[in-house]
Amino acid sequence: MKKIVFWYFILVLLAYILPYTLFTHVSHFYGSFLFWIIFALITIGILTVMMRAWKNEN
Amino acid sequence: MKIELIWISILVYIVWGTIIAVLSRRGAGKGVVDYFLANRKLKDSISSLSYSATTYSAFMMLGLVGLAYKGGVGALGFELIYLSGLVLAVFFGPMFWRAGSHYNCISPAELLSVRYHHKTVGAASAFISLIFLIPYSAVQLMGIGYLLETLSRGKISFVVGVLIATLITWVWTEVAGLRSIATTDSLQAGIMLVSSLILIYVLVYRFLGGPGAFIHTVETTYPQWLMVPGNGYFRFQTFLGLSLPWFFFSISNPQVSQRLFVPASLPKMRKMIGGFLGYGFLYTLITIVLGFCTLVLFPGLTNPDQATPTLLSRLSLPPLIVLLVTVGIFSAAISTIDSVFLTISSMFVRDILRVKKEVEENKQIVVAQIFITILCVTSFLFALMRFNLIAILSVASSAGLLSIVPATVGAFLWKRGNKEGALCSMIGGAGLSFLLQMTGWKPWGFWPGVWTLIVSTILYFGVSRLTPESSNDDFFHTIKGK
Numbered sequence: 348m349k350k351i352v353f354w355y356f357i358l359v360l361l362a363y364i365l366p367y368t369l370f371t372h373v374s375h376f377y378g379s380f381l382f383w384i385i386f387a388l389i390t391i392g393i394l395t396v397m398m399r400a401w402k403n404e405n
Numbered sequence: 406m407k408i409e410l411i412w413i414s415i416l417v418y419i420v421w422g423t424i425i426a427v428l429s430r431r432g433a434g435k436g437v438v439d440y441f442l443a444n445r446k447l448k449d450s451i452s453s454l455s456y457s458a459t460t461y462s463a464f465m466m467l468g469l470v471g472l473a474y475k476g477g478v479g480a481l482g483f484e485l486i487y488l489s490g491l492v493l494a495v496f497f498g499p500m501f502w503r504a505g506s507h508y509n510c511i512s513p514a515e516l517l518s519v520r521y522h523h524k525t526v527g528a529a530s531a532f533i534s535l536i537f538l539i540p541y542s543a544v545q546l547m548g549i550g551y552l553l554e555t556l557s558r559g560k561i562s563f564v565v566g567v568l569i570a571t572l573i574t575w576v577w578t579e580v581a582g583l584r585s586i587a588t589t590d591s592l593q594a595g596i597m598l599v600s601s602l603i604l605i606y607v608l609v610y611r612f613l614g615g616p617g618a619f620i621h622t623v624e625t626t627y628p629q630w631l632m633v634p635g636n637g638y639f640r641f642q643t644f645l646g647l648s649l650p651w652f653f654f655s656i657s658n659p660q661v662s663q664r665l666f667v668p669a670s671l672p673k674m675r676k677m678i679g680g681f682l683g684y685g686f687l688y689t690l691i692t693i694v695l696g697f698c699t700l701v702l703f704p705g706l707t708n709p710d711q712a713t714p715t716l717l718s719r720l721s722l723p724p725l726i727v728l729l730v731t732v733g734i735f736s737a738a739i740s741t742i743d744s745v746f747l748t749i750s751s752m753f754v755r756d757i758l759r760v761k762k763e764v765e766e767n768k769q770i771v772v773a774q775i776f777i778t779i780l781c782v783t784s785f786l787f788a789l790m791r792f793n794l795i796a797i798l799s800v801a802s803s804a805g806l807l808s809i810v811p812a813t814v815g816a817f818l819w820k821r822g823n824k825e826g827a828l829c830s831m832i833g834g835a836g837l838s839f840l841l842q843m844t845g846w847k848p849w850g851f852w853p854g855v856w857t858l859i860v861s862t863i864l865y866f867g868v869s870r871l872t873p874e875s876s877n878d879d880f881f882h883t884i885k886g887k
Contacts, residue, residue: 355492366633374628379478387485391682394495401671404886
């Protein structure tokens with residue numbers, strides 16, 4: 348779990364860094380717009396996997 | 406838009422919501438757990454939709470659309486970074502849930518009191534939430550006031566709009582606590598999504614020549630809006646200042662973190678959060694595209710918060726769609742305010758009132774109901790002051806609530822953290838946030854939220870290290886689960 352959370356935060360950092368560096372001059376929807384959408388979909392996927400471990404507890 | 410149509414739609418909305426709120430009382434118990442947490446048993450779909458409706462306020466269709474209109478794609482990044490912050494709910498959610506069930510915690514502040522062995526910690530957290538959430542609630546009321554005033558071309562005044570919203574909130578919260586809030590929320594979440602989807606479809610296909618033509622127009626006419634900092638609005642400091650408080654939203658805002666106590670089991674919590682993630686992604690995308698649509702159709706608006714109202718009032722849209730979207734925005738605001746008021750009232754009776762002496766359960770509910778009335782009046786008066794910029798005020802509230810984050814995270818992860826550290830961190834951070842926001846001072850261009858988080862984190866670790874350790878092994882054993 349800790350490993351996943353670590354990589355997750357790297358991903359969040361990239362969501363801050365890449366649009367201001369790599370995509371800062373891309374004036375199309377396939378630039379920052381698409382990047383952030385893909386970022387969100389990946390994070391949703393990771394969170395879904397993390398929640399799979401939740402079981403019933405008394 | 407005919408004034409009669411607006412009144413009829415508001416009336417239908419009020420009657421329909423009130424019937425649902427009243428019906429939700431069936432099978433309700435009498436204790437505080439039932440009133441504030443629906444006896445920790447809500448249906449999966451209702452808890453998920455209610456979580457969504459509580460999180461997404463009128464800020465989305467008014468503030469976020471305005472931000473996209475003004476600054477472009479940065480608004481999408483800011484909101485999706487918020488969504489990614491749900492990792493905190495996923496990581497800490499089971500711990501919240503276990504501690505909540507084991508110690509019978511009703512408010513998130515109560516959990517802090519249990520962990521730090523001192524009721525003043527919970528009281529401080531409750532007081533900070535109260536201070537920063539009143540402007541946030543007032544902003545929601547303002548959103549409705551502006552919307553109705555614009556749509557009716559001034560026939561429904563701002564004050565009347567705010568008053569209607571306040572009264573609805575009051576009734577739906579008082580009727581059955583979380584039961585009435587959750588059931589009305591879940592239906593409101595449906596309206597919010599469906600109405601905005603229909604609006605986007607009509608705008609793109611009827612007024613903007615379809616998705617291809619719309620994308621081409623934006624790329625050729627407003628290329629700066631597709632980059633950051635782009636047109637200059639989303640400088641990095643601004644982006645960080647807006648997104649950082651919201652990344653922590655799921656554990657800093659008590660009306661949301663309190664929902665982690667509600668599911669009957671962890672699999673049910675998974676359904677609640679999972680459903681919200683899907684809803685949030687879709688709703689965010691819709692509101693951002695709406696901002697771009699307004700930019701193409703009505704460039705040059707001086708007040709970006711008026712983007713959606715302008716779209717609804719100046720475009721020849723079918724009246725039914727305009728009314729549906731209006732009710733959708735209404736729903737977004739009400740579903741947030743009522744949850745905020747219920748949570749604050751629970752914190753008032755559980756964490757502030759009980760600092761000195763215990764209060765009977767029945768009395769707690771009566772006091773909470775009176776306090777909700779006071780909150781309604783206070784927020785109504787605050788809204789009448791008409792502060793500018795909905796988005797900025799919303800973020801300012803979240804920035805202040807960041808002061809609770811280090812003590813909350815430390816409560817679960819750092820055994821060495823103690824009440825002195827928690828108190829200094831919360832009070833120091835909140836005080837700084839308040840000061841920076843009142844003076845408008847942004848040292849080195851960074852927003853109050855950034856400084857609040859840094860200072861409250863340093864205070865938490867520093868003061869905890871410098872003061873005697875007070876372990877709480879039972880708490881750490883409990884949150885680990887079996």
